[in-house]
Amino acid sequence: MLRITWRLQRGGLIAMTAFGIFYGLIQASAYKSAAGTTPAQQAAFGHQMEVLGQSLIYLLPKPVGLDNISGFLQWRVYGVLPLLFGIWVVISGAGASRGDEERGLLDEWVSAGVSPIRYLVARVAGFFVAAAIAVVATSAAIDAGAISAGTALDLQAVTEVSIALLAVVIASYAIVVVIGQLTASRSATIGVSSGVLLVMFFINSLGRSIDSLHQTAQFVSPFYYYDRSNPLTSGGSFDAVGTVGLFVFAAVLFAVAAWFMQRRDLGSSLIHRRSREAPLAQAPAHNPLLRLPVLSALYEQRLGLLAWIIGTSLGAAYMASLGRQLVDLSKSATAFRAYLTIAGHGDPYVALTGFFWFGIFQLLLAAYAIAQVARWASDDNEGRLEMVLSAPVSRTRVVIERAATLVIGTSLVVGFSSLSFYYGAHASNINVQAGDLFQASLAAIPFGVSFAAVGALLASRVPRQTVIVLATLVFASYIITQLGPLLKWPDWVMRLSLLSLYGNPLSNGIDWTGLWILIAVCVGGFGLGAVLLQRRDVGA
Amino acid sequence: MTIAISTKGLTKDYGSGRGLFDLDLDVEEGEVFGYLGPNGAGKSTTIRLLMGMIHPTRGSASVFGLDCLRQAVEIKKDVGYIPGELPQFGGLRGKEIIAYMAGLRGGVDEKVVREICERFQLNLGQRFREYSRGTKQKLAIVLGFMHQPRLLMLDEPTGGLDPLNQQEFYKMCREAKDRGATIFLSSHILSEVEHISDRVGIIRSGRLIRSATLHELHDIRVHEVEIEFAGKPPVDAIRAAAGVDHIEVNGSTLRCTVHGTFAALMRAIDGSEVVNLSSHEPSLEEVFLTYYREEPVPASLPSVAAPRR
Numbered sequence: 001m002l003r004i005t006w007r008l009q010r011g012g013l014i015a016m017t018a019f020g021i022f023y024g025l026i027q028a029s030a031y032k033s034a035a036g037t038t039p040a041q042q043a044a045f046g047h048q049m050e051v052l053g054q055s056l057i058y059l060l061p062k063p064v065g066l067d068n069i070s071g072f073l074q075w076r077v078y079g080v081l082p083l084l085f086g087i088w089v090v091i092s093g094a095g096a097s098r099g100d101e102e103r104g105l106l107d108e109w110v111s112a113g114v115s116p117i118r119y120l121v122a123r124v125a126g127f128f129v130a131a132a133i134a135v136v137a138t139s140a141a142i143d144a145g146a147i148s149a150g151t152a153l154d155l156q157a158v159t160e161v162s163i164a165l166l167a168v169v170i171a172s173y174a175i176v177v178v179i180g181q182l183t184a185s186r187s188a189t190i191g192v193s194s195g196v197l198l199v200m201f202f203i204n205s206l207g208r209s210i211d212s213l214h215q216t217a218q219f220v221s222p223f224y225y226y227d228r229s230n231p232l233t234s235g236g237s238f239d240a241v242g243t244v245g246l247f248v249f250a251a252v253l254f255a256v257a258a259w260f261m262q263r264r265d266l267g268s269s270l271i272h273r274r275s276r277e278a279p280l281a282q283a284p285a286h287n288p289l290l291r292l293p294v295l296s297a298l299y300e301q302r303l304g305l306l307a308w309i310i311g312t313s314l315g316a317a318y319m320a321s322l323g324r325q326l327v328d329l330s331k332s333a334t335a336f337r338a339y340l341t342i343a344g345h346g347d348p349y350v351a352l353t354g355f356f357w358f359g360i361f362q363l364l365l366a367a368y369a370i371a372q373v374a375r376w377a378s379d380d381n382e383g384r385l386e387m388v389l390s391a392p393v394s395r396t397r398v399v400i401e402r403a404a405t406l407v408i409g410t411s412l413v414v415g416f417s418s419l420s421f422y423y424g425a426h427a428s429n430i431n432v433q434a435g436d437l438f439q440a441s442l443a444a445i446p447f448g449v450s451f452a453a454v455g456a457l458l459a460s461r462v463p464r465q466t467v468i469v470l471a472t473l474v475f476a477s478y479i480i481t482q483l484g485p486l487l488k489w490p491d492w493v494m495r496l497s498l499l500s501l502y503g504n505p506l507s508n509g510i511d512w513t514g515l516w517i518l519i520a521v522c523v524g525g526f527g528l529g530a531v532l533l534q535r536r537d538v539g540a
Numbered sequence: 541m542t543i544a545i546s547t548k549g550l551t552k553d554y555g556s557g558r559g560l561f562d563l564d565l566d567v568e569e570g571e572v573f574g575y576l577g578p579n580g581a582g583k584s585t586t587i588r589l590l591m592g593m594i595h596p597t598r599g600s601a602s603v604f605g606l607d608c609l610r611q612a613v614e615i616k617k618d619v620g621y622i623p624g625e626l627p628q629f630g631g632l633r634g635k636e637i638i639a640y641m642a643g644l645r646g647g648v649d650e651k652v653v654r655e656i657c658e659r660f661q662l663n664l665g666q667r668f669r670e671y672s673r674g675t676k677q678k679l680a681i682v683l684g685f686m687h688q689p690r691l692l693m694l695d696e697p698t699g700g701l702d703p704l705n706q707q708e709f710y711k712m713c714r715e716a717k718d719r720g721a722t723i724f725l726s727s728h729i730l731s732e733v734e735h736i737s738d739r740v741g742i743i744r745s746g747r748l749i750r751s752a753t754l755h756e757l758h759d760i761r762v763h764e765v766e767i768e769f770a771g772k773p774p775v776d777a778i779r780a781a782a783g784v785d786h787i788e789v790n791g792s793t794l795r796c797t798v799h800g801t802f803a804a805l806m807r808a809i810d811g812s813e814v815v816n817l818s819s820h821e822p823s824l825e826e827v828f829l830t831y832y833r834e835e836p837v838p839a840s841l842p843s844v845a846a847p848r849r
Contacts, residue, residue, distance in 0.1 A: 185669075281665035282657035283650050284639040291643030300632065383627030386593055387683070390621035391644040392613045537594035 001114060005126035008100070009092055013130040016088040020138030022479075023084065027077045028145025031069045037150075043067040049075075052326070058205045059083075065233035069151045074232035077142055078161050082168050082226060085134070086197055089172045092130075094189035096123040097180020097257070101267055116261045120177070124254055127173055135166045157231035160238035167246035168226035172197055174253035175222075181260035184269040222246055293397075297405040301375070308413050312364055313420035316357060320424030320432075323353030346507050349430045354506030357421055358440065362499050365448035366474045368413060372406050373455030373470055377463040386538050399456060399530040403449070403522075410448040414441050432506070440505040446518040447502045453525025460532035473498075542604075544569040544691055544722040545590060549599035552585050560585045561746045562599070567724060567739075569604075569690075572717050574737030575726040582746040583726035584624045587695045590724070591621060603691060620689035622680045622697045624726075634664035634671070634679055641683055648687050656682045659708050673700040685712060692716060692723045698732060710735045763798045764820040765805065770813035777808040784808070 035045035046067030053063025053075065060079040065071035100106045100119075109119055139162040146153050176193040183189045200221040207217035207224065217224040225246050230236035264270040289299040298305065327349045379385045388398060418441040425432040454473060458466040480489070480497035494500045501518050503511035545567040552559045560582040567573045577583045588594045590601055592612030601608040603615045629637050642648035657664060660678040671679065677700040684692060692713075698706045713723055713736045727733055733740055734754065741751040750757075767773065773794040778784055781804035788795045792815075798805055802819075 278633075278663055278665040278667075278670070280663050281633075281635045282654050282662065283635065283664070284642055284648070284653055285633065285635040287636070287639065290636055290639040293643075296640055296643060383623065383625055384629065386623055387627045387641070388644060389593060389612075390591060390616060390619070390623070391641060392616040392646075393644050394613045535595070537588075539588075539593065 001109075001118065001122040002126060005096075005119075005122045006129070008095070008123075009126055009130050012088055012092050013134060016085065017134045017137045019084070020081070020134055021141040023081075024077060024138045024142035025145040028069070028073055028142045029148045031072060031146070032149040035069070035072070039067075042069075046072065057208050058202070061227050061230070062208055065230075065235060068234065069146055069149060070153055070157070071233040071236075073142055073146065073153070074161065074230050074236065078165065078232070081138065081165055082172070082223060083201065085131075085165070085169045086172055086201075088134075089169055090176055090190055090194050090197065092127055093173050093176025093193065094180060094186050096120075096127065097177045098183065098186040098189045102186050106266060110266065116266070117258050120254070120258050120261055124173075124177070128170060131169050131173070132166055135162050135169065139165075153232065157236075157238075160231040161229060164226055164229040164231075164238065164243050164246075167243045167250075168222050171222040171246045171250045171253075174250040174257070175200075177257045178253050178260065181257050181264060181270050222249065293401050294404045294408065297401065298408060301409070304371070305409055305412065308368055308409075309416045312361065312413050312417040315360065315364070316417040316421035317424035319357040319360065320353060320421050320430065321428050323356070323425060323430050324349060324428050326356060327352045347431060350425075350432050350436075351504075351507035353425060353430055354432070354437075354440065355504055358444070358502070358504065358506060361417065361444065362447065362502055363474070363478065365410065365413070365444060366451045366477075366499075368410065369406070369448055369451035369455060370467060370470050370474065372402075372409065372452055373459055374467045376402055376456065376459045377466040380459070380463040380539060383539065389538060395533045396530045399460070399526055399533055402456060403453070403526045406452045407445065407449055410445050410452075414444045414448070418444075436506055439510060443502060443505045443510050443515055443518075446515065446522055447498065450498055450501075450518045450521040450525070453522045453529070455525075456529035457525045457532065460529040461536065542569045543567070544571070545573075545601075545603055545724060547586075547590075547599065547601045550586075550589060550601050551597045551599045552582075552589055552594060553597040557745065559597070559746050560589065560743075563748055565741065565748060565751065567722060569722050570717065570720055571739060572713065572723040572725065572737045574733030574740040575724065575743065576728065576730065576733055576740055577726070577743035578728055581743045583728075583743060584695050585746075586743070587624070587693050587724065587726055591616075591619070591693060618690040620684040620687065620692045622684040622692075622694045624695035626676050626680055629668035631667050631669060633667050634662070637668060637679065638664060638682060638686065642686065645687055652688060653682060653686050656685055656712070659712070660705055674702060674705065677701055678705065681709065681712075685716070688716075688719070688721075690721055692721055692725075694723065694725045696727055697725065698727075698729065706732070763802075764795070765798050765802075766793065766795050766816075766818045766820075767809065767814055768793045768816040769809075770815050774809060774812050778805065781805050781808040 035042045046065075049066045049072065050063040053060060053066070057063075061075055063075055066075055100123075106116070106119060110116060139158050143153050143155075143158055175196060176189065179193040179196060180189045183192055201223050203213055204217040204221040204223040204227060207213035207215075207221075208227075225239065225242035228239035228242045231238040260270045287299070289295045379388075385398070389395065418437055422432055422434065422437055451470065451474065455466055455470045458469050462469070477497040477499045480494060481499045495514070495517070498518065498521070501511070501514035503514050505511065543566050545565065547563045547565045550563040550565075551561050553561070558580070563586060575583050575586065585594070589596055590603060590608055592608045592615070595609065604618060606615050608615065632640070638648075638653055642653075656662070660681065662675065662678045662682065664679075666675075668676070668679070677698070681697065684694065684697070694713075698709055701709060710732070713725070717723060717736070723736070725733065725737065737754060739751065739753050740757060741748050743749065769792045771792065773789055773792065775787065775789055775794065778794065778796065779787055783799040783801070784796050784805050785799065786795075786797045796805075798819075
């Protein structure tokens with residue numbers, strides 16, 4: 001049983017561990033080039049980061065003791081890791097509590113004599129081991145990065161912070177597993193538990209500056225107890241009681257989840273909502289959007305698209321509001337002056353704010369493209385493509401409609417977030433020119449679509465592996481842009497990254513070569529995707 | 541009569557002996573062709589090849605004279621399809637799915653949709669994920685029949701339907717046939733095929749081993765005969781009769797099996813006083829099982845191409 005549950009989460013473990021190692025290694029090894037080599041430089045850097053950190057207090061712990069690598073890593077890396085691990089926790093927890101049930105695996109095991117409780121225990125034990133491996137690997141990578149930067153971290157402190165991280169990960173997992181007993185599907189578990197964990201996270205984050213929430217966080221947020229341990233910070237400590245408390249809290253929640261599971265029917269939630277009789281309908285819906293190509297696809301994903309528009313617009317406004325502070329900091333800090341050069345010409349406030357926002361926005365657009373491509377792959381795997389092709393619809397039309405849907409969706413996301421960025425920037429007295437922003441936004445559309453075009457190509461050939469291959473491509477593009485300038489990679493290598501092809505059009509104008517390459521990728525990807533889809537077996 | 545479906549040497553080789561091999565088959569327009577075979581025999585592969593969903597390893601297939609791959613779009617204007625595995629439409633409501641598919645297809649009469657829904661008491665107001673297995677199948681039937689196609693490709697279409705709805709489905713098939721539609725129905729349920737088919741093809745391990753009208757299939761059945769004589773049974777004469785086998789004698793009662801016609805047996809017992817005679821006509825199920833025993837195909841039943849009427 002343990003072996004089976006282990007196999008079920010092998011992919012997640014590998015992905016999380018790889019990401020943790022990469023993230024930890026990069027952050028730690030880049031410290032020296034960012035902070036300088038002398039204690040004085042590092043102290044100055046720490047002071048500047050503390051100023052910046054006050055603006056990021058809604059995301060990261062209070063910035064204290066950042067004048068050395070150890071304190072910096074405690075704040076910059078271990079402060080973010082609960083959120084990054086949280087993504088894995090939600091996906092894995094939802095899979096354990098609902099996903100296996102939806103796929104009929106739990107029915108099989110129960111019919112083979114395995115009790116639901118035993119199944120749950122095996123799943124939890126499997127995750128515990130996997131999480132421990134991922135945490136240890138990440139911490140080892142952080143330590144290795146620090147050694148490469150010239151300072152070995154205190155082993156006891158690393159061990160303590162790792163235990164604290166494991167505790168908050170397990171506690172979060174327990175929360176997801178309990179929520180899984182109260183919801184009726186895997187997707188509902190993912191949605192509700194993501195919301196609950198984010199609320200818990202932000203109650204703790206906001207509690208750092210709002211006293212009333214600080215009290216609340218003590219009772220409702222496991223992140224509060226994680227925050228109390230900062231053994232890597234100079235003068236920091238490890239809150240053993242809080243950490244043990246998190247493990248106990250998790251154990252209690254697992255027991256509650258087991259009890260819930262015992263009481264509920266397999267395949268349904270513990271909370272029975274009285275099923276409402278759906279109004280009788282025996283005619284097709286009269287919604288004209290459903291009958292029109294492209295619009296029907298947009299209608300189907302309207303809620304998701306709305307969430308993307310709202311999320312990116314809020315992000316744009318937030319980044320624009322931080323812009324002035326970031327630029328002032330960059331002007332005064334030696335380590336950040338390099339950003340002013342990279343960000344481009346003209347008004348530094350516009351250039352740097354745009355540089356930061358569009359840097360993040362590129363990743364968000366890539367994520368949006370991956371989400372769309374995942375939908376295409378599942379169309380094939382779940383039989384919808386076969387049903388569409390049973391109508392007089394050519395495979396080429398399928399690809400063209402996908403491309404058109406994506407272009408419209410991307411344009412909406414880009415358009416609204418750019419509007420939000422524009423008004424946010426002006427509210428912060430950053431004089432972003434509408435024409436320049438329009439140009440940068442326009443160039444962002446082929447950028448986002450290019451990822452999906454590569455996805456279309458993959459979905460046409462290997463639909464089951466598409467998402468993982470495309471995510472790897474985004475990851476590789478990100479690595480090239482992060483490591484390339486540091487390691488002085490040649491220009492042609494930099495151009496292999498779709499992220500670098502976009503450039504920084506808000507301040508530098510459009511990089512026409514890059515843009516044409518992106519457009520070529522879009523046309524080539526969808527064109528070749530159409531050819532490959534024509535040649536392959538549907539559902540294979 | 542024109543040919544609705546024609547395949548020549550149609551092969552889809554998945555390796556390890558799986559797939560479909562050298563299928564030569566003609567289905568005439570207006571005919572109901574039952575395609576029988578156990579799981580994994582190649583029924584769905586055949587239908588998916590005809591629908592242009594998968595590519596043949598070799599051979600060709602055409603529908604209404606059009607190539608199944610190159611002219612797939614043209615073909616599908618006239619085809620209604622019920623897949624073997626139902627697609628997942630998640631949170632969409634039944635009426636939204638119908639509207640979406642009707643938008644793709646065009647030419648769907650709302651009255652026909654209403655009529656089918658009423659016949660199956662299908663509520664299109666519910667979300668797809670709330671539907672039971674049987675209700676999902678009803679929705680698939682609506683999608684297959686709503687545009688009143690010339691050809692229906694039905695891959696195990698009654699899976700999950702209760703007997704009452706199955707009867708309603710057979711009725712719909714007969715009505716479609718009366719309208720002139722051709723039906724290609726794959727199934728492993730013999731009674732289903734017996735209900736509506738004009739001709740049956742039996743497929744085993746990817747090969748069509750028999751294609752015949754229902755009447756012809758009945759002719760090749762093996763009858764089990766029990767005869768009660770007034771005196772001693774004429775065993776030697778019966779043993780010598782052509783087509784008579786497995787003779788068992790118990791007092792004045794004789795049991796045997798008869799292949800083909802009864803003429804030889806009748807001649808053998810001529811002159812003996814028969815008190816009682818019963819012949820058990822095996823069901824198509826038994827014929828079916830005869831073909832699916834893992835034995836070489838009998839010499840009398842060679843692998844054949846579909847006979848033309």
